[in-house]
Amino acid sequence: MEYICGICGYNAKNLREGPRCPSCGAPLEVLINRRWGIARSAPSMWRYETMLPRSGDIVTLGEGLTPVRRVGGVLIKDETRNPTRSYVDRGSSVLASNIYIDRAVISYSPDLSISLATYLARREIDLTVSVNGPVSSSNEIIEISKLGVRIVFGDLGSNIYYEDPYMIEGFKTISYEIYEQLGHVKRVCVPAEEGVLAYSIARGFKTLEELGIAQESPEIVATTTSHRGVVGMRDVLLKIGGVRIERIDDQDIVEAIIELSSRGIYMRPISATSYAFSKRVRGCVAVITGSEIKRIPYTNPRRIYSGLRVTELQKRIVEVLSRTDKGMTAYEVWKRIGGDSSLRGVYTSIEALVRKGVLTATLSLRGSRKIKLYRVKQ
Ligand SMILES: [Zn+2]
Incomplete structure (x- = not known):
């Protein structure tokens, strides 16, 4: 893979010097041959697979394809609907x-x-x-x-960066989705601390423009709290063109937090700045970046199995059940697994996993029928 700077065109053969352009400081992007297309049956951002780098199996938990909805007169792009409840997914x-x-x-x-x-x-x-x-x-x-x-x-140093080129490519899908969902919009408002997300969204729209898909990019408004001072990547953001930075007063932020919470959206103050700004200025799509309330949608198999002997079929059962927190009946698990396993085999394996403490079983009513639902133990 090669990497390229969206601002100055610097080309990097690897990331040994870090995820940013050594010449202008912008986060690098992945150099791939892109083609605009939408796989409409894909229920995630991987519907833009032809716009994304891919070198093996896709690791997906159904991220992206988040709704655009109107809240308090403002159109919001609700990123709290992602698997771990933020756009980072x-x-x-x-x-x-x-x-x-x-x-x-x-x-x-x-x-x-x-x-x-x-x-x-x-x-x-x-x-x-x-x-x-x-x-x-x-x-x-x-x-x-x-x-x-x-x-x-303590500070161990990390070997994965927020502004990694692959992360940037994922963030850019917010622009592709807004384009698919709303067509051309005038303004997109994005909360900014460092400014990496605002940068990515601006670059996402520019990418559509470069491919000749969109005629014009919306203005990107990077919003931040008034006491935070400057956005980290201020100079880089201003170089893209069509980006401006706005500081939002504490009072407006507090009002936005309270208003959004009445709609069931709970967020950190910085995340509320885009909504607060969009209340004042018409024609904005406000990106709501994430919820303050987290819940992991997936359980790490290493943790589940530690010290236990499990069969391949049992692993597949846990894999299926770890994708839902609603629980499933043994029959539903068997249907999902498919292949040549028998319903009886699946049932026996599930019961064994319950005895080992990996799964829990609860009785529930579906209509007037009593059913047993299995879940991975948290
Ligand atoms: Zn550069």
């Missing part, structure tokens, strides 16, 4: 589908570490999350610990 899915390492060290950062850990666990990569400073949410740390990853304190 888009990047994590592309990265996990293209990475070949045995060990990963991720520095704790809100939204990022839980998402990366979830996706990389799926590749069975040995994971460590290093915490170096205060954590912003106890719920998030609890969920990360449930994944069975190592949590250590």
